[in-house]
Amino acid sequence: MVLPCVGLLLVFAYWPVVRGVVLSLYGNDLLGDPTRFVGLDQYAELFTDPELRRALLTTVVIAGLSVLLSVGGALAAVLPLRRAARRPRAVVSVLLSMPFAYSAAASAAVFAGLFAPAVGTLNQVLAHLGVTGPEWLRSPEWAILSVSIATAWYEFGFAFLVLLAAMTQLDQHVIEAAALDGASGPRLARSVIIPMLRPSLIFLLVTQTISGLQVFTQVQVLTRGGPADATSTLVFELYQRAFGEALPHVGSASALAVVLLLLVLLITAIQFRVLRRWA
């Protein structure tokens, strides 16, 4: 009975890993077919090819910024909610969990409307307030920030739901005891509540970092990697090389896929070690 599931996973998850490693060792021949054995050359490109180095750096920046904004933002929203009265708390919780309903494509589409050049809703609203908004998607620096903001907003809903659930399950006796001992406000949050939320925070940092490394949809919908490749990420490069060009480079795209897999497995392994040390 376990066969259908394991069989499918072997074919569509394990075999592609093996096949991807093999493909990554081959480069295009003169006809554009991936038949020329090149060994690890396409991995070395990750360090030598300026385009790839930049994509790697951009990925880390976007992942880092969006994790910081989404997890930090969710924590900053959940902490003050703890002492709010029941009904307003329920209303705020529903409003703040809304981003979770959006798919990556839906959230990216909304931000495309908000950030659009000339008629973008955000700059129109800012104009009413007498502020001239930036060119969200047209300058390289702002574009990276815009993609990070859109990604962070998309991740925020998930982070908020996780922390909210963790918060409602906290042991109230411990918090009350700490409050009786005179801890209050920021001090209570810092030395009692945040440590109690630590398992959820670790879980979020890990899962959000991993999904940050895979960011693609926001890039593809908002900027197509531009302007001038400023927002091209690891997965966007993979997409371009394997599917986006007239002459596909399946080999070098596969090397990127293997690198992504190794990065994610590495982070997962670290997570397990850290959690085990605490247990």
Add this chain to the structure above:
Amino acid sequence: MTRRHAASLLRWLWLGAVVVVVAFPVYATVVTALLPPTDVAAGRLVPRPDRLTLDNVRTVLGTAPLAQQYLVSVAVTALQAAAQLTTAALAAYALVFPRWRGRGVAFALVLATLAFPGESLVIPNFQLVSGLGLRDTVLGIVIPYLAAGYAVFLLRQAFLALPREVWEAARMDGCGDLRALVLVVLPMARPQLVTAAMWCALSAWNGYFWPLLITDSPQRRTIQVGLAQLVVDQVTAPAVIYAGTLLVLLPTLLLVLFGQRFLVRGLAARVTT
């Protein structure tokens, strides 16, 4: 007393600011989607009842084959979620109830796939599915995702919490494995089954990267891919983009509003393991 009031006021000001920032894109999708496109393009976002209109929705349906794409997405979601639940229920049953050699290995094999980023598998899967002649079909969209580690994980946890004696009694009465699963185990695990079904449906509906790669013709793409194309076509009309987003969002918004209890249960299971 006044200090406490001041603290409470500060807290609500802060929460208000967070709500404004987080909810603004939602407001754009849900409310401004129903305003005249010229109003939205000029940044007039306050809804006046006499100005509400379905014009943007009409434009969306007129410019893109969104109705067909909706059907594709519904078919993909139904097929994929049903298949994932079926394969996961069978696997979880075999991993929990009968005792056999190699079941630890089988579970490890399934669980490890949770750590595989989907993007790193697409190139070989694209070659394989294209080779099967399934490019540009609904079956091609769902075939790599007929089994999902997360569903197995959720159902296995649910089954482990069930009283084993009930299953043993059913087996003593001559109940086969399949009957035991369908008639005894699944009814007892109904809430977790709903949780797993919701997560499977959510991820199927929301999929983007793979459906983008494996489909070519506009009327065979999923609604998510269609929406991304709409963004390209309507970049000068944010109101139309919002209306399209609203259509894509509607089912999952309802799921999150009314099924949150079930979804959160799935989250909790992941955090604590």
